[in-house]
Amino acid sequence: MTAATATAQAELTYREAVREAIRDAMRRDERVFLMGEDVGPYGGAFGVSLGLLEEFGADRIRDTPLSESAFVGAGIGAAMGGMRPIVEIMTVNFSLLALDQILNNAATLLHMSGGQFGAPLVIRMTTGGGRQLAAQHSHSLEGWYAHIPGLRILAPATVADARGMLWPALRCPDPVLIFEHGSLYNATGSPAGHDSADITTAAIRRTGSDVTIVAYGGTLGTALNAADRLAEQSISADVIDLRVLRPLDDATIMESVRRTHRAVVVDEGWRSGSLSAEIAARITEQAFYDLDAPVGRVCSAEVPMPYAAHLEQAALPQPGAVVDAVRAVAA
Secondary structure, three states, rough: OOOHHHHHHHOOHHHHHHHHHHHHHHOOOOOEEEEEOOOOOOOOOOOOOOOHHHHEEEEEEEEEOOOHHHHHHHHHHHHHHHOEEEEEEEEEHHHHHHHHHHHHHHOHHHHHHHHHHOOOOEEEEEEEOOOOOOOOOOOOOOOHOOOOOOOOOEEOOOOOHHOOOOHHHHHHHOOEEEEEOOOOOOOOEEEOOOOOOOOOOOEEOOOOOOOOEEOOOHHHHHHHHHHHHHHOOOOEEEEEOOOEOOOHHHHHHHHHHHHHHHHEEEEEEEEEOOOHHHHHHHHHHHHHHOOOOOOOEEEEOOOOOOOOOOHHHHHHHHHHHHHHHHHHHHH
């Protein structure tokens, strides 16, 4: 076997990495089970759970009716009863049907019981645009969930994090929501050595000295692409992958901004009331005197996500817009 062949075999797609994470968790802990719409024989809307029904059986890979509120509520109840459910919701848009269960129950139980019991479940869902699935399947609402105390919000942007974040999430006493960007499922990478990732800190994916670009999930690739283009213009960018959207890792963001003195936030959510607004406010609060320019933001256009490919691409953050925003704060 050549070295190149060995490397290729070591790589997984993002989809396969999530599947491997679920398989590993179910082998480690018999209390872990997966539930959601079409996760059984069909293998999930995005093929993540293909083959798991045959391996673990119908008691642990459970198809549910099309009722997000009901099956998320059932997951919360199972978690309160000592199980460790993984609840799959097809897209973040559909999760709004279960918002009452997530906000009024999962996020509050540990507080309202005085710490006596909580709801330690994991809810996975797809987020983001770029696949021509139109407005009801393509939005980025993770910033809304990052607003809610009592939840931990994760956004794996790499194959390694897709593989490694689930197990520590299942061991967390808080309800954890994992947002998987739909455009990443076919991305490839090596998960080697990442069966238990850090779910508390951001990661610096590229080091630079002239500007800090903050991104997460599906926008990490956009930020890294922009950083490559900026390097050709002799502008060196630090690229931060937030990974954890709540609680935010302020320390990593501020350390970078204090080195580069400029920042641009790339967020696929809408600009008004967005996660990017929160990050910009925190930078202003904590590192105002280190800034040489106002914080820049590149977000999605404030419209329902278009279906037509050229309009969808026009609505989403693009590397060129990030380059322009960096050049504006660097001027």
